[in-house]
Amino acid sequence: MIIVFLKDIINEHKDFGKQIFVLAKTELIKTYKGAAIGPFWAVVKPAFTLFVYWFAFSIGIKKLGHVDVLIHGHNLSFDRFLFMLVGFIPWFFISESITKGAKEIRLNRQYVTKINFPVSTIMTFTSIARLYVHLALSLIMYVIVALMWGTSWYNLQIFFYMPLMFLFFLFLSWSTAPMCAFSRDMENAIVSIMSGIFWLTGVIYNSYDLPKPLDTIMLFNPINFFVNGYRNAFLYDRFFFEFRTELVIFLVEFFALFFLGIFNYNRLRKKIPDVL
Amino acid sequence: MSEFFQNMNRQEVDMASAPVIKFDNVCKTYTLYKSDQERFRALFIKPRNPILHRALDHVSFEVHKGEAVGIMGDNGCGKSTLLKTVTGVNFPDEGSVEVKGMVAALLELTAGFSIEMTGRENIYLKGYILGLDDDAIKVIEEKVVEFAELGEYIDQPVRTYSSGMKMRLGFAINVNISPDILVVDEALAVGDAAFKAKCKNKIREIIETGVTVLFVSHNAAQVEEICERSIYMKKGHIIFDGPTKETHLVYLTDKRSMQIEKRKKKIAKLEKLISTSDNAEDIKAAENVLPKHKKRLETLEADLAQYTSDLENFRKEHYGDKAENTENK
Numbered sequence: 001m002i003i004v005f006l007k008d009i010i011n012e013h014k015d016f017g018k019q020i021f022v023l024a025k026t027e028l029i030k031t032y033k034g035a036a037i038g039p040f041w042a043v044v045k046p047a048f049t050l051f052v053y054w055f056a057f058s059i060g061i062k063k064l065g066h067v068d069v070l071i072h073g074h075n076l077s078f079d080r081f082l083f084m085l086v087g088f089i090p091w092f093f094i095s096e097s098i099t100k101g102a103k104e105i106r107l108n109r110q111y112v113t114k115i116n117f118p119v120s121t122i123m124t125f126t127s128i129a130r131l132y133v134h135l136a137l138s139l140i141m142y143v144i145v146a147l148m149w150g151t152s153w154y155n156l157q158i159f160f161y162m163p164l165m166f167l168f169f170l171f172l173s174w175s176t177a178p179m180c181a182f183s184r185d186m187e188n189a190i191v192s193i194m195s196g197i198f199w200l201t202g203v204i205y206n207s208y209d210l211p212k213p214l215d216t217i218m219l220f221n222p223i224n225f226f227v228n229g230y231r232n233a234f235l236y237d238r239f240f241f242e243f244r245t246e247l248v249i250f251l252v253e254f255f256a257l258f259f260l261g262i263f264n265y266n267r268l269r270k271k272i273p274d275v276l
Numbered sequence: 277m278s279e280f281f282q283n284m285n286r287q288e289v290d291m292a293s294a295p296v297i298k299f300d301n302v303c304k305t306y307t308l309y310k311s312d313q314e315r316f317r318a319l320f321i322k323p324r325n326p327i328l329h330r331a332l333d334h335v336s337f338e339v340h341k342g343e344a345v346g347i348m349g350d351n352g353c354g355k356s357t358l359l360k361t362v363t364g365v366n367f368p369d370e371g372s373v374e375v376k377g378m379v380a381a382l383l384e385l386t387a388g389f390s391i392e393m394t395g396r397e398n399i400y401l402k403g404y405i406l407g408l409d410d411d412a413i414k415v416i417e418e419k420v421v422e423f424a425e426l427g428e429y430i431d432q433p434v435r436t437y438s439s440g441m442k443m444r445l446g447f448a449i450n451v452n453i454s455p456d457i458l459v460v461d462e463a464l465a466v467g468d469a470a471f472k473a474k475c476k477n478k479i480r481e482i483i484e485t486g487v488t489v490l491f492v493s494h495n496a497a498q499v500e501e502i503c504e505r506s507i508y509m510k511k512g513h514i515i516f517d518g519p520t521k522e523t524h525l526v527y528l529t530d531k532r533s534m535q536i537e538k539r540k541k542k543i544a545k546l547e548k549l550i551s552t553s554d555n556a557e558d559i560k561a562a563e564n565v566l567p568k569h570k571k572r573l574e575t576l577e578a579d580l581a582q583y584t585s586d587l588e589n590f591r592k593e594h595y596g597d598k599a600e601n602t603e604n605k
Contacts, residue, residue, distance in 0.1 A: 015407060016404075018404055019401070019404040019405060022400070022401055022404060023390070023401070026390040026392060026393055026401075029392045029393070030390070030391075030392045033392050110384075110387050110388065111387075111388065112365075113365060114365065114383075114384040114387030114388065115363070115365065115381070115384065115387045115388050115405065116363055116364030116365055116379070117388070117405060179319055182315065182316075182318070182319055183312065183315050183316040183318075183319055184312065185312065185316045186316070186319065268319075270367040271307075273360075273365055273366055273367075274306050274307070274366070275315070
């Protein structure tokens with residue numbers, strides 16, 4: 001059953017490869033056209049957010065200037081700016097993916113209710129548009145990291161974490177986008193939850209460094225997997241398989257989300273044109 | 277030139293071959309939610325007694341290659357749902373739908389446009405969505421540009437277009453992709469009178485090449501001109517399926533009967549009011565309008581008699597003596 005459903009989604013993408021990239025490009029143009037500094041807003045906005053948090057946490061609260069992380073039994077001390085920077089880059093992509101990804105079917109309703117269109121590709125091309133922005137931001141981040149901390153072979157792990165992150169939140173939108181097309185309440189629920197999730201994620205602080213049961217509970221938040229994963233790659237010099245519990249918990253969540261996404265998308269696909 | 281021959285081949289209506297459009301007992305029910313809460317709940321559990329609206333009720337018909345079929349019926353009879361099902365926007369709950377070939381729908385002309393991209397880029401975008409490759413789009417690109425009459429605007433973002441310009445571009449793309457099936461809704465108010473005439477001619481031209489056509493219109497003369505066969509729908513059912521002239525007469529007789537029924541009820545209500553009411557003013561008002569209704573009833577009945585005899589004559593001419601009952605209700 002699931003295999004048949006998955007086949008449907010794959011078929012929708014099969015002959016649509018070129019369109020997906022054309023539409024992803026339009027999606028970017030749509031977002032940034034008509035502004036004087038256009039695409040720079042993609043950098044300015046996150047840079048400002050980062051600055052504000054950094055200001056509050058390392059200037060405002062003086063004690064929090066440094067973060068100590070226990071890696072391989074050693075205590076590594078990071079400048080909080082660098083620590084936050086590497087955490088924020090995936091966070092920006094993730095929070096956009098969750099809140100905007102949920103709205104995509106509703107926003108692109110013309111493709112659903114007016115013409116015969118492979119609906120699952122809507123989530124794909126909008127995600128790709130976000131990934132372009134993420135790539136640009138990651139590049140800027142890497143330059144800063146290289147200057148402040150240096151480079152290493154561990155950095156290559158980005159090619160493991162980034163595609164995985166893209167897929168994880170694409171699968172999530174297979175569930176959320178059809179549901180939000182169905183009911184506005186779902187959309188509001190997601191936006192409300194997301195505003196709190198930030199503080200339950202180790203973007204600003206170190207999620208490993210919490211009192212006993214909490215540090216394990218934090219592993220169940222898949223966003224932590226990516227935020228810490230990016231730090232594995234750029235700061236901690238640690239491989240993704242070294243912290244096995246974290247990896248296993250994440251993989252279970254990943255596949256659960258994947259099957260749930262296929263299930264939800266197929267359950268609601270044929271009803272969406274009637275309710276939008 | 278090769279295209280010309282292709283079109284020549286299309287001209288034969290091949291009844292023996294498999295149909296291009298085939299509806300087999302198709303049902304479509306819309307679920308109407310009483311409130312937003314109900315809708316939210318429906319995401320997780322099946323609603324207990326939902327309000328259902330049956331838009332298509334066991335609809336079966338076949339359309340063969342090269343046929344032009346008109347669809348008649350009042351608003352809310354299921355016409356749009358039927359067309360949406362053919363174009364692949366809607367999905368049936370029961371039954372099966374087969375549609376073979378590329379469908380060009382002159383229904384939502386501006387759907388699928390990306391307003392930030394230029395007209396030319398949108399030709400490609402829409403072409404991709406319809407499943408064409410670059411080469412095929414290149415072939416039609418100039419034709420579309422020429423037909424849409426947008427001039428220099430073709431390289432401007434669609435966001436700067438007027439609604440008429442957008443419609444023109446949409447129309448030009450849809451009619452130039454050489455579709456296998458053309459779905460036309462009558463509400464084709466595209467641009468000024470000159471462009472409208474151009475559109476009509478283009479539609480006629482396409483139909484003459486032998487494309488399969490589904491045509492929806494309230495204008496009976498137009499349907500008769502284009503379609504030999506028509507389908508009359510009412511409340512989600514197919515009431516009649518036959519030659520356009522006959523279908524139109526069936527439609528008219530049915531419609532007049534309904535109107536007469538309604539008018540009679542109204543008159544009865546007024547008469548009851550006159551005989552029972554105590555309010556002198558009400559009675560006077562009712563007596564004033566009563567003759568008007570009665571006169572209208574007479575004309576309706578005369579119409580009905582006319583249409584009924586027309587229908588009989590048509591059937592006699594068409595089917596000879598065996599014209600007992602050809603209705604397939």
